[in-house]
Amino acid sequence: MELNHGLISADDHVQEHPRVWTDRMSKSKWGDRLPHIERAADGRDCWVVDGQPMPLTGVAWSNAANSDRAQEPTRWEDVSPMVYSAPERLRALDMDGIDYSILYPNVSGVAGEVFGKLADAGLELACVQAYNDWLIDEWAGVSSRFVPQCIVPIWPMEQTVAEIRRAVAKGHKGVIYPASPMELRKVPHINDSAYDPLWAVCQDLDVPLCFHAGASPKIQMRPTDGFAPPVAAAFSSVVRSVSSIAVLANFLISRVLQRFPTLKVVFAESSLGWGAYEIEYADYQSAADGLPGEGYPLKPSELFHRQCYFTCWYDRMSLRARHYLGTANILWSSNFPMANSTWPNTRQHTALSLVDLPEAEKRQIQWENAAKLYSL
Amino acid sequence: MEIKFGLISSDSHGQLGRDAYVSRMSKAQWGERIPHVIEVCDDKYKFPVERWVVNGEIQGSNVCNCPTAMPNRSYYPQRWEEVPPEVYEPGQRLKALDRDRIDAEVLFPNGPGGTFFYDDADFELACVRAYNDALAEFRQVSDRFIPLAAIPFMSPMKTIVAEVERAVSTGHLGINMLGDPSVGLKGLKNLGDPSWAPLWSVCQELGIGVHMHASAGLAGKLSLPQWQGYSHRQSHCVSTLRNFCTATQFVPFLIFSGLLERYPRLNWVFAETGLGWVSSVLEACDFEWDKRHLWTEGIRTRPSDQFRRQIYVDFWFETVGIQLRDYIGVDNILWESDFPHITSTYPRSWDAVEHSLAGVSSADREKVLYRNAARLYRLV
Numbered sequence: 068m069e070l071n072h073g074l075i076s077a078d079d080h081v082q083e084h085p086r087v088w089t090d091r092m093s094k095s096k097w098g099d100r101l102p103h104i105e106r107a108a109d110g111r112d113c114w115v116v117d118g119q120p121m122p123l124t125g126v127a128w129s130n131a132a133n134s135d136r137a138q139e140p141t142r143w144e145d146v147s148p149m150v151y152s153a154p155e156r157l158r159a160l161d162m163d164g165i166d167y168s169i170l171y172p173n174v175s176g177v178a179g180e181v182f183g184k185l186a187d188a189g190l191e192l193a194c195v196q197a198y199n200d201w202l203i204d205e206w207a208g209v210s211s212r213f214v215p216q217c218i219v220p221i222w223p224m225e226q227t228v229a230e231i232r233r234a235v236a237k238g239h240k241g242v243i244y245p246a247s248p249m250e251l252r253k254v255p256h257i258n259d260s261a262y263d264p265l266w267a268v269c270q271d272l273d274v275p276l277c278f279h280a281g282a283s284p285k286i287q288m289r290p291t292d293g294f295a296p297p298v299a300a301a302f303s304s305v306v307r308s309v310s311s312i313a314v315l316a317n318f319l320i321s322r323v324l325q326r327f328p329t330l331k332v333v334f335a336e337s338s339l340g341w342g343a344y345e346i347e348y349a350d351y352q353s354a355a356d357g358l359p360g361e362g363y364p365l366k367p368s369e370l371f372h373r374q375c376y377f378t379c380w381y382d383r384m385s386l387r388a389r390h391y392l393g394t395a396n397i398l399w400s401s402n403f404p405m406a407n408s409t410w411p412n413t414r415q416h417t418a419l420s421l422v423d424l425p426e427a428e429k430r431q432i433q434w435e436n437a438a439k440l441y442s443l
Numbered sequence: 444m445e446i447k448f449g450l451i452s453s454d455s456h457g458q459l460g461r462d463a464y465v466s467r468m469s470k471a472q473w474g475e476r477i478p479h480v481i482e483v484c485d486d487k488y489k490f491p492v493e494r495w496v497v498n499g500e501i502q503g504s505n506v507c508n509c510p511t512a513m514p515n516r517s518y519y520p521q522r523w524e525e526v527p528p529e530v531y532e533p534g535q536r537l538k539a540l541d542r543d544r545i546d547a548e549v550l551f552p553n554g555p556g557g558t559f560f561y562d563d564a565d566f567e568l569a570c571v572r573a574y575n576d577a578l579a580e581f582r583q584v585s586d587r588f589i590p591l592a593a594i595p596f597m598s599p600m601k602t603i604v605a606e607v608e609r610a611v612s613t614g615h616l617g618i619n620m621l622g623d624p625s626v627g628l629k630g631l632k633n634l635g636d637p638s639w640a641p642l643w644s645v646c647q648e649l650g651i652g653v654h655m656h657a658s659a660g661l662a663g664k665l666s667l668p669q670w671q672g673y674s675h676r677q678s679h680c681v682s683t684l685r686n687f688c689t690a691t692q693f694v695p696f697l698i699f700s701g702l703l704e705r706y707p708r709l710n711w712v713f714a715e716t717g718l719g720w721v722s723s724v725l726e727a728c729d730f731e732w733d734k735r736h737l738w739t740e741g742i743r744t745r746p747s748d749q750f751r752r753q754i755y756v757d758f759w760f761e762t763v764g765i766q767l768r769d770y771i772g773v774d775n776i777l778w779e780s781d782f783p784h785i786t787s788t789y790p791r792s793w794d795a796v797e798h799s800l801a802g803v804s805s806a807d808r809e810k811v812l813y814r815n816a817a818r819l820y821r822l823v
Contacts, residue, residue, distance in 0.1 A: 136734065136735065137735060246667070247667045247668075249667075249668060250667070250668070256668060256670050256671070256672075257667070257670075258670040258672060258673075259670075259672070283667070285664075286664075286665045286666060286667065286688075287665070287692070288623075288665065288692040288693070288696055290699070291633055291635035291636070291700065292635070292636075293635060293637075293700070293701075294699065294700065295740045295741070297735045297736075297737065297740055298699050298735075298737055298740050298741075298742060299699075300735070301699060301728075301731035301732065301735050301737060302695055302696065302699040304727070304731055305695045305699075305724065305727040305728055305731060306691075306692045306695060308723070308727060309688060309691040309692060309720070309723070309724065310665070310688070310692075312685055312687065312688040312691060312720075313662075313665060313666035313667050313685040313688055314667065316666075316681050316684040316685035317666075317667055317670065317681050317685075319684075320673075320677055320680055320681050320684075321670070338723045338726070338727060339723055340719055340720055340721070340722035340723025340724070340726070340767070341687075341691055341719070341720035341723045341724070342723075343719050343763045344687070344717050344718070344719025344720045344761070344763050344764060345684065345687075345720075347719065347760075347761060347762065347763050348684055348687075348717060348760075348761070349684055351760045351761075352680050352683050352684050352786070353680050355785060355786055356676045356677075356679055356680040356683075356785075357517070357676055358676060358677065358680055361674060361676060361677065381726055381727065381730040382723065382726055383726060384722050384726060384767060384770035385722045385723045385726060385767070387722075387766060387767055387770075388719060388722070388763045388766060388767055391719075391763050406734075406735075407730070407731065407734065
């Protein structure tokens, strides 16, 4: 690993370009069902898969790279190459002083949930594999500064596990999975033992399992009538992070961490303050509910410290509560190219955020924790 | 009122007596629909148990949610005679306050009393009036009780406003609100809808706060489907733990909907939600406001300043939010005992206080323990 800036962004997004799937999936087999862009009569581009529009308001989630952050581009030619081209992205990383970038998807859903909704498991697998291959071919193959993480078919589990093994063998360093697959299509609840092979394979291969906030729109309040578009976008961005409260509450009590003691779990785009509170609350409430008497040898905070990670980017005052989360459990990020990214001023933002921290803790949060987690 | 102990609970639960509704609602008009206590069979118990019944529907799995007032703290009374009068009789309840060295307490409902959604606005209104009258009697016994009025959600707005005015004239010092009424009942509007404006106006003019308790009826909607394989205790822990997700999303809603800007003297109180999350929510709102120049979109005041101007949050077991108090706003923090619910600090509330406030200056201690509440409810 080579460090020039001393900063790893643990939550960035690639923008899938129009040929990701058309180049890699069989046209004769899938025809127009494979993910592609269609231009509407009004000139707007729209991603379509299996005959359905994909849930993007524009054609790309690339607001930080736009001249106007409030506007999502509606035509592909207006999308900045910095978001979909690896060589251009390297320049964006250099401009922002970032050494390594951990990658999540955009068009495929921040947690791969778009393909998880497809009724046809064969089509789901083909879409997922094309994305995973593209990320190796055009990103990880261009520079080791891009840390690829695979998306997976959510079900059946044999297919999920097989794709994780295939992707990790090709170089993927993390596994992205939606935190609430049972809301995507008819599959068991995430707590069901049917998911044990998922936890087991991530534990065995020593790759973190990543839940990215925002994959379950139902658990986020929606802006109501009367919100101007930029205000609505701000509101959605704020509630996206805290929507993971329900995910963490369930996961801490679900026993998955207890049963898979070396599994590592990342709650991406989480921010910090609510997590610090929830961990203290979990210890208090689980004791009040008598859970130690129901076979919980470790407190929720101990499980969290052993196995979980939060990502942050704008947090400042919440860092005063870092010891509740564990300084070893916090990953920095720039969230590029989302509208709420600190790019291209991540260095200044980070310096301000971490100003009061001892040097050793700064290093942990800025790069050491991520380097260790992703075996860089 | 006199501050003797220096501690006010901003979230406790007032149980009404078993005849509270029967003695106030017309038997001729409402008959057996009136909330009352009846004897029923429950396979789990060898003896006949009692339950509240409202509109013919049996409520809950006990007759009173008051485990911390019981000799065995995990027991929920199954018959009314087991319920300690300290829970429902105002004169007796003062003794519980003295025992726990608490000066005053804010009274949220202890079922039935939150909502009366039975597809009949007239029945709801009759229940709400009886509830508000019965709870106001606590304050008529002692000004150490701070009652919060229920709202007849299904009535026309002018009826809602009239009931708020009536309740305040009998001693109520706030209203208890759902996070999103449109989730609870079809036909009701979410709180961003302009039709609620007269309610916000009257509360602002009367100087009473709008209160939301824990999930405020919304957290179930903002959560994953609950795992059916959980034991009762696991399930209770998970659903309790996530309840504060309502406040973490509703505070940004208040800020970005412009509600706080339109009613800048109206206070909002979030009970049983803790504090620590406020730091990340305000940092996120400020970050977005800065980045997107939202002052050009009608959100004139910085989100964290809006919060400090008119929002209050409660704590009880917590240390993290106390460490972050300067950023949350030391004037916006209230303490609560949650008597007589399972998580309550009663009867050793001061032990919990000392745990949370170790090392905190006496000026800050006084603010969060009673001065902020005394100011909010204009008690002194």
